[in-house]
Amino acid sequence: MEERKGRKKKVLLMGKSGSGKSSMRSIVFSNYVAKDTRRLGATIDVEHSHVRFLGNLTLNLWDCGGQDAFMENYLSQQRDHIFKNVEVLIYVFDIESREFERDLITYSSCIEALRDNSSNALIFCLVHKMDLVQNEMRERLFLERSAVLRERSRGMDIVCYPTSIWDETLYKAWAQIVYNLIPNLPQLESHLRRFAEIAEAEEVILFERTTFLVISAVTRASEPNPFPDRFEKISNIVKQFKQSCTKMASNFTAFELRAHSFSAFIDVLTPNTYILVVMPANAAESATTLMNIAVARKHFEKLEKDSGGRVAERALDGH
Amino acid sequence: MTTLANSLGGYEDTRKNSYSLERFLQEPVSPTTSRYGRFGGTSPSGSMAGMGPVMGGEYRGLGGNARRPRLLLMGQKRSGKSSISSVVFHKMPPTETLFLESTTRIQKDPIHSFMDFHVWDFPGQLDFLDPTFDFDHIFGELGALIWVIDAQDEYLDPLSRLHSTIIAIQRTYPIINIEVFIHKVDGLSDEYKLDTQRDIMQRTQDELSDAGLDSVQVSYHLTSIYDHSIFEAFSKVIQKLIPQLGTLENLLNMLCLNSGIEKAFLFDVLSKIYIATDSSPVDVQSYEICSDYIDVIVDVSEIYGYDRKPATQLPGYTPGETPAADEEDTAPEASSIIRLQNGMVLYLREINKYLALICLMRKEGLEKQGLVDFNVQVFQNALTRVFEIGRS
Numbered sequence: 001m002e003e004r005k006g007r008k009k010k011v012l013l014m015g016k017s018g019s020g021k022s023s024m025r026s027i028v029f030s031n032y033v034a035k036d037t038r039r040l041g042a043t044i045d046v047e048h049s050h051v052r053f054l055g056n057l058t059l060n061l062w063d064c065g066g067q068d069a070f071m072e073n074y075l076s077q078q079r080d081h082i083f084k085n086v087e088v089l090i091y092v093f094d095i096e097s098r099e100f101e102r103d104l105i106t107y108s109s110c111i112e113a114l115r116d117n118s119s120n121a122l123i124f125c126l127v128h129k130m131d132l133v134q135n136e137m138r139e140r141l142f143l144e145r146s147a148v149l150r151e152r153s154r155g156m157d158i159v160c161y162p163t164s165i166w167d168e169t170l171y172k173a174w175a176q177i178v179y180n181l182i183p184n185l186p187q188l189e190s191h192l193r194r195f196a197e198i199a200e201a202e203e204v205i206l207f208e209r210t211t212f213l214v215i216s217a218v219t220r221a222s223e224p225n226p227f228p229d230r231f232e233k234i235s236n237i238v239k240q241f242k243q244s245c246t247k248m249a250s251n252f253t254a255f256e257l258r259a260h261s262f263s264a265f266i267d268v269l270t271p272n273t274y275i276l277v278v279m280p281a282n283a284a285e286s287a288t289t290l291m292n293i294a295v296a297r298k299h300f301e302k303l304e305k306d307s308g309g310r311v312a313e314r315a316l317d318g319h
Numbered sequence: 320m321t322t323l324a325n326s327l328g329g330y331e332d333t334r335k336n337s338y339s340l341e342r343f344l345q346e347p348v349s350p351t352t353s354r355y356g357r358f359g360g361t362s363p364s365g366s367m368a369g370m371g372p373v374m375g376g377e378y379r380g381l382g383g384n385a386r387r388p389r390l391l392l393m394g395q396k397r398s399g400k401s402s403i404s405s406v407v408f409h410k411m412p413p414t415e416t417l418f419l420e421s422t423t424r425i426q427k428d429p430i431h432s433f434m435d436f437h438v439w440d441f442p443g444q445l446d447f448l449d450p451t452f453d454f455d456h457i458f459g460e461l462g463a464l465i466w467v468i469d470a471q472d473e474y475l476d477p478l479s480r481l482h483s484t485i486i487a488i489q490r491t492y493p494i495i496n497i498e499v500f501i502h503k504v505d506g507l508s509d510e511y512k513l514d515t516q517r518d519i520m521q522r523t524q525d526e527l528s529d530a531g532l533d534s535v536q537v538s539y540h541l542t543s544i545y546d547h548s549i550f551e552a553f554s555k556v557i558q559k560l561i562p563q564l565g566t567l568e569n570l571l572n573m574l575c576l577n578s579g580i581e582k583a584f585l586f587d588v589l590s591k592i593y594i595a596t597d598s599s600p601v602d603v604q605s606y607e608i609c610s611d612y613i614d615v616i617v618d619v620s621e622i623y624g625y626d627r628k629p630a631t632q633l634p635g636y637t638p639g640e641t642p643a644a645d646e647e648d649t650a651p652e653a654s655s656i657i658r659l660q661n662g663m664v665l666y667l668r669e670i671n672k673y674l675a676l677i678c679l680m681r682k683e684g685l686e687k688q689g690l691v692d693f694n695v696q697v698f699q700n701a702l703t704r705v706f707e708i709g710r711s
């Protein structure tokens with residue numbers, strides 16, 4: 001029981017009302033697509049959700065309604081309650097905000113409260129709704145904004161990401177955030193590498209099952225892939241498709257594509273993960289790759305079960 | 320289950336156009352760039368003059384040289400014409416249409432696909448009923464007049480412009496199909512949508528019968544660029560312009576019958592328009608999931624379909640041959656399978672440079688995958704024949 005508690009990680013989601021906090025949460029964790037978020041109403045006070053992630057890691061999301069009255073309340077009466085024991089603060093800025101200076105003042109107050117109550121918390125600032133900015137302007141505007149944010153962070157380290165619910169940038173930011181919270185990653189990664197070698201895959205990517213956020217990836221292709229942002233692109237692609245499967249009251253379990261210069265397989269790996277395996281053209285029969293995945297499944301399930309931190313080293317080829 | 324070859328009486332393999340799905344998806348393309356542009360000259364700024372070069376010796380698909388139907392996009396300013404053409408034919412993400420500028424000159428967009436056609440995007444402000452306008456030039460070819468009405472806006476005025484246009488062109492150019500897109504229906508309630516459609520239909524009918532044009536066929540479509548409806552509407556518009564539609568449907572019927580397939584669509588991959596389907600009724604979910612499936616295939620192929628050096632080629636590869644020529648002759652078409660939790664399977668096969676076949680079936684049907692693969696191959700050969708006949 002003690003240990004389970006220890007794995008619950010409190011994640012604060014803050015920012016001005018309408019900046020897009022609940023939208024992001026619904027897309028990443030609840031299988032919404034971007035256009036569904038138009039129906040969301042303003043969040044009243046704090047909405048809690050518990051998201052079971054890998055193994056027994058549970059994210060405890062605090063989606064804090066951003067209307068002024070609530071914000072004032074968080075910073076005064078509820079100060080301890082909100083800002084104590086925080087592992088991660090995600091602060092969302094609407095790029096179109098007409099009152100950036102005012103947003104900054106509230107932001108600084110929150111950072112102060114966080115510094116006083118959870119000095120080790122990680123801070124991520126999302127410069128959000130970037131789709132509303134013309135393509136050519138995005139990078140410059142983002143750099144400008146993040147420089148200002150850094151200045152106003154009371155000396156705390158922050159990491160900034162440009163995001164939009166309308167493209168894969170959302171998945172990039174959230175995968176990075178979650179990556180910081182996953183226990184025993186090095187072990188997972190070494191197993192994944194072993195698997196990639198045994199299967200002679202070009203690339204192997206491990207995804208969390210419900211969010212389809214990238215947990216880890218191994219690339220062995222001799223030729224560099226021209227898409228450095230492909231992991232989050234794939235999260236986005238698969239999430240969209242999962243959503244369209246729900247229209248048929250179903251979910252997809254496996255995907256296989258045999259193209260000319262590669263083959264790709266997506267399959268359930270463990271109760272909490274999917275795996276993508278990319279094979280060079282004509283490298284192996286589909287059946288061989290599928291069998292390799294089946295073998296790996298057992299090992300990764302064990303690894304996941306034991307992820308309390310006391311996992312014995314198990315070589316993948318031990319079967 | 321039987322093999323399709325028996326039913327069709329054994330076509331020889333006349334396939335000459337086995338292009339790879341990912342070959343033409345290799346280059347990363349910015350969303351605003353025309354993917355079609357890579358197959359032939361598009362005129363990016365839509366110059367009034369000239370149709371853009373037509374590629375010599377290029378595979379032309381259905382229809383051949385002579386017939387090049389036109390899709391004429393007309394309607395009120397800001398009704399969404401340029402957005403529609405950008406989203407459907409240039410893969411522009413819907414949200415980016417917010418940045419489109421008002422069209423000032425007719426944008427003529429030659430589309431080279433399984434069938435060559437032109438999309439003409441008119442400026443909403445243009446008064447093309449102006450007597451100085453060259454009617455023959457605009458309406459003189461087979462095609463469709465797509466009249467776009469903004470359903471979120473006041474539509475009586477635009478509607479009466481539609482009526483006078485129909486009346487003006489009907490007698491002289493009866494070969495033009497009239498298609499009304501009741502557009503931007505996203506965000507409208509189902510009830511409101513249907514009421515609007517009913518109202519528009521009624522008014523149009525009244526107006527036309529006052530003008531003595533009762534017999535004019537007008538089709539109506541509820542559309543939005545934010546969902547599949549715009550692609551579905553275009554599918555229906557285009558299908559009417561394909562002379563071989565009946566043959567394609569028959570082939571698909573036979574394929575379904577012989578292979579345990581519940582529903583089959585033949586898709587134009589780049590536009591996600593389906594150009595034919597078997598004659599069982601289309602339910603929206605099946606169409607949508609197939610259309611989304613194409614997105615998955617196109618996107619994944621774009622990410623991983625980059626050129627690998629020969630070093631990673633299969634052992635059978637001999638250095639003397641040029642890989643490109645080799646590939647064209649022998650590479651099998653891309654294929655894909657998605658399994659769903661409810662026991663359904665989606666089966667995709669690339670047919671040629673432009674077309675992909677997508678089938679929905681129970682997983683039991685795929686237990687004899689060899690047979691399905693074979694039947695699909697036969698179907699593909701038959702289709703190639705249809706194209707060749709269409710061309711000559």
Ligand SMILES: Nc1nc2c(ncn2[C@@H]2O[C@H](COP(=O)(O)OP(=O)(O)OP(=O)(O)O)[C@@H](O)[C@H]2O)c(=O)[nH]1
Nearest residue numbers: 017018019020021022023042043065066129164165
């Ligand atoms: N253009 C654009 N709109 C977005 C984006 N993210 C969210 N929105 C829209 O912003 C609006 C408000 O989003 P919410 O997620 O409800 O905002 P919130 O931050 O939870 O607001 P409070 O609960 O009041 O604090 C919705 O209509 C979303 O569709 C984005 O990336 N781009």
Ligand SMILES: Nc1nc2c(ncn2[C@@H]2O[C@H](COP(=O)(O)OP(=O)(O)OP(=O)(O)O)[C@@H](O)[C@H]2O)c(=O)[nH]1
Nearest residue numbers: 396397398399400401402416421422443503543544
């Ligand atoms: N909600 C919604 N908006 C749309 C839709 N289609 C287009 N729009 C918006 O409508 C506006 C005008 O679109 P355009 O495509 O430029 O209109 P147009 O008919 O080409 O206008 P002109 O070139 O001036 O004749 C843009 O802001 C689009 O984002 C749709 O299906 N739904």
Ligand SMILES: [Mg+2]
Nearest residue numbers: 021022042043
């Ligand atoms: Mg909210």
Ligand SMILES: [Mg+2]
Nearest residue numbers: 400401421422
């Ligand atoms: Mg326009």
